[in-house]
Amino acid sequence: MTDIRHTLREQSRNAFANAEPRLGPTVPAAVRRWKLRLLTVCGIYPTIVLLGLATNPVLEDLYLPVRLAVLVPAAAAAMVWQINPRLQRHFGAWLTR
Numbered sequence: 001m002t003d004i005r006h007t008l009r010e011q012s013r014n015a016f017a018n019a020e021p022r023l024g025p026t027v028p029a030a031v032r033r034w035k036l037r038l039l040t041v042c043g044i045y046p047t048i049v050l051l052g053l054a055t056n057p058v059l060e061d062l063y064l065p066v067r068l069a070v071l072v073p074a075a076a077a078a079m080v081w082q083i084n085p086r087l088q089r090h091f092g093a094w095l096t097r
Helices: 002-018 034-057 063-090 091-095
Strands: none
Touching: 002 063, 034 063, 034 091
């Protein structure tokens, strides 16, 4: 019985030793935070200005906090799902330099 266990252990050790190394997921390069902040500011400013201009005729009678309660979620959604991915794809090499 111990010979079988010993043989199985040796076989499993040899299998792991001779196995090809697995390629795991690549670790992305570190993004410079100041560059990401600058890119976000460059994306959010025109987004807020354009949303403000587009919704001004409809929301002009509302108080500023109410207007911002409409604009900020719309701008955040646009940044998260549309603008930031495109900016990061376009400026990806620059972000990690």
